[in-house]
Amino acid sequence: MLAGIDYFIVIAYIVGMLLLGLYFKKFVNSSEDYFLGGKSLPFWAIGMSIVVSDIGALDFVGVSGQAYRYGVSVGNFDWVGSVPAMLLAAFIFIPYFWKGGMYTIPEYLGRRYNKSVRTIASATWILFFALDLGVLFWASAVLLNVLMGWPIWISILSTAGVVGLYTYFGGITAVIMTDVVQMIIMFIGGFALVFLGLHAVGGWDNMVEKIATMGPEYQSHFDIIQPSDTSSPFPWTGILFGLTFVMANAYMIGNQSIVQRCLTAKNEWHAKASMIFGSALKMFIPILVLFPGLMAVVVHPDLADGDQALPMMIKSILPPGLVGLMFAAFFAGLMSSVDSLLNSTATLFTKDIYEPFIKKGASDKHYLKVGQITTLALLVFGVATSPISSDFPGIYVAIQTFMSYFQGPLFAILLLGIFWKRTTQWGGLSALVIGIAFAVFLNVFKEQFFHIEDPFLYISWWSFLVAFIINITVSLLTKKHSEERLKGLVFSSKIVMKTKTV
Amino acid sequence: MLNFDWASDIPQETAKMIFFGLYLVIGAFVMLLPNEYIYEGVPKEERFWYNNLKIWSAVVLGILATVYYLF
Numbered sequence: 001m002l003a004g005i006d007y008f009i010v011i012a013y014i015v016g017m018l019l020l021g022l023y024f025k026k027f028v029n030s031s032e033d034y035f036l037g038g039k040s041l042p043f044w045a046i047g048m049s050i051v052v053s054d055i056g057a058l059d060f061v062g063v064s065g066q067a068y069r070y071g072v073s074v075g076n077f078d079w080v081g082s083v084p085a086m087l088l089a090a091f092i093f094i095p096y097f098w099k100g101g102m103y104t105i106p107e108y109l110g111r112r113y114n115k116s117v118r119t120i121a122s123a124t125w126i127l128f129f130a131l132d133l134g135v136l137f138w139a140s141a142v143l144l145n146v147l148m149g150w151p152i153w154i155s156i157l158s159t160a161g162v163v164g165l166y167t168y169f170g171g172i173t174a175v176i177m178t179d180v181v182q183m184i185i186m187f188i189g190g191f192a193l194v195f196l197g198l199h200a201v202g203g204w205d206n207m208v209e210k211i212a213t214m215g216p217e218y219q220s221h222f223d224i225i226q227p228s229d230t231s232s233p234f235p236w237t238g239i240l241f242g243l244t245f246v247m248a249n250a251y252m253i254g255n256q257s258i259v260q261r262c263l264t265a266k267n268e269w270h271a272k273a274s275m276i277f278g279s280a281l282k283m284f285i286p287i288l289v290l291f292p293g294l295m296a297v298v299v300h301p302d303l304a305d306g307d308q309a310l311p312m313m314i315k316s317i318l319p320p321g322l323v324g325l326m327f328a329a330f331f332a333g334l335m336s337s338v339d340s341l342l343n344s345t346a347t348l349f350t351k352d353i354y355e356p357f358i359k360k361g362a363s364d365k366h367y368l369k370v371g372q373i374t375t376l377a378l379l380v381f382g383v384a385t386s387p388i389s390s391d392f393p394g395i396y397v398a399i400q401t402f403m404s405y406f407q408g409p410l411f412a413i414l415l416l417g418i419f420w421k422r423t424t425q426w427g428g429l430s431a432l433v434i435g436i437a438f439a440v441f442l443n444v445f446k447e448q449f450f451h452i453e454d455p456f457l458y459i460s461w462w463s464f465l466v467a468f469i470i471n472i473t474v475s476l477l478t479k480k481h482s483e484e485r486l487k488g489l490v491f492s493s494k495i496v497m498k499t500k501t502v
Numbered sequence: 503m504l505n506f507d508w509a510s511d512i513p514q515e516t517a518k519m520i521f522f523g524l525y526l527v528i529g530a531f532v533m534l535l536p537n538e539y540i541y542e543g544v545p546k547e548e549r550f551w552y553n554n555l556k557i558w559s560a561v562v563l564g565i566l567a568t569v570y571y572l573f
Binding site (some may be wrong): 072075079080083084087088090091095222223224225226227228229235236237238240241244267268269270271272273276277279280283442449450451452458462 | 504505506507509510512514517518520521524525528531532535539540541542543544553555558559561562563565566569570573
């Protein structure tokens with residue numbers, strides 16, 4: 001499928017990323033450098049990194065496929081499902097975490113609630129991230145195998161080698177700065193496909209007109225708000241309650257790999273600005289991933305599987321050179337997801353598990369070494385577990401789904417923890433445990449409870465609500481925390497009015 | 503109840519207005535934040551209109567509202 005020029009672009013991209021990542025090795029002298037980039041990074045780099053980490057190659061294919069089947073309503077995930085949450089994160093949560101000098105979200109939960117909450121939250125993230133690694137290695141190997149003809153194991157080892165090397169040596173600075181280049185490549189490749197695709201379908205108006213005349217199932221393809229009784233997974237009630245109120249906030253405020261980036265900012269303004277800048281860039285993502293799916297409805301109307309929409313559009317529309325660029329964009333998505341997982345998991349393990357439970361009070365150099373060795377161990381674990389994806393093709397969706405069930409309860413305890421002084425450690429712990437158990441219960445019996453195809457948005461909302469109520473109830477029944485213990489951990493209007501007091 | 507059956511009578515246009523309302527509420531929240539908090543981290547002599555995060559937020563929310571108006 002690839003021409004000579006495409007091979008050249010892909011290999012130049014991979015080598016370029018390796019060299020760029022390794023360049024940042026010289027800035028790593030302490031654990032703060034490794035995990036927080038020495039708190040020296042500018043908003044634009046962090047904002048770009050947030051965006052590119054959030055979108056992987058699997059999402060490119062998956063979202064295009066969903067746009068092919070359900071239309072523009074898929075765009076809700078990057079529009080209302082990101083922007084409001086990012087603004088709230090920028091002005092409420094991120095300044096707290098940044099000022100508090102935190103490394104991880106579970107660290108905040110540990111200070112606000114107790115060690116058990118911190119450990120459960122951290123262990124859950126570590127487990128999900130580690131399992132995700134193997135899936136992503138397999139996905140990148142399949143891409144390299146199909147397009148470059150490389151054997152699967154050579155592909156896995158080369159991806160792990162390149163990403164592993166720069167993440168191991170350069171830490172989060174290397175991760176963020178390579179993400180910047182990866183985002184630029186992703187945008188160039190994505191927009192090239194959109195412009196050429198629009199040309200192929202005779203322009204936007206022509207495409208809308210053609211799709212509208214293709215039958216009743218396409219009548220709501222351009223309605224971003226779907227009725228609450230739609231059979232698609234995106235009813236407006238699910239988008240509002242499950243996505244906008246819960247999942248988006250949980251993701252932007254509670255996801256270690258996102259928040260950790262903002263904590264690398266050089267000052268509080270850059271931390272806030274990074275989220276807002278990221279939200280502006282985020283609004284372009286649906287254009288890159290959704291529009292090709294819509295265009296494929298016109299160009300390839302009889303696809304049996306919507307997930308073929310993007311590969312078919314690349315194959316039929318892009319000329320040599322741009323195919324290589326688009327493939328580099330795919331690969332950029334995968335690499336940015338892998339490096340984020342590696343660095344965030346290493347941070348979670350070192351700060352939330354190793355430091356409190358295995359070796360307290362060691363030297364900074366020791367924790368830096370632990371972070372690097374954890375990165376290496378994760379790399380080996382990811383490579384070793386990657387064949388699981390070939391035996392269980394649905395594992396990626398399964399991991400993502402279960403991760404979404406963890407997010408409702410997590411957001412409930414974060415929200416109450418920061419806004420309600422009366423919340424206690426036992427309220428938080430019981431809310432987290434019961435909330436996750438309730439989400440799993442709803443998922444197991446989803447056919448009995450829900451009408452729509454995949455009710456993950458509704459499950460997020462109801463598990464959030466249950467965790468929220470449990471937290472309030474148990475907190476009211478248990479001893480409240482002292483003012484001294486809550487200092488700097490609970491939102492107060494005084495902190496906004498007199499920012500120097502924190 | 504778990505399926506939000508009560509919302510099935512709400513027209514899509516009304517639902518869309520709920521989303522616009524949400525953007526307005528968030529916009530109002532940001533606008534009400536003190537400038538001192540918005541600029542925290544920027545030295546006083548370097549506080550210009552282009553690093554006012556209220557303006558950034560207003561632009562982002564404006565684009566978002568336009569997208570929902572168009573679709």
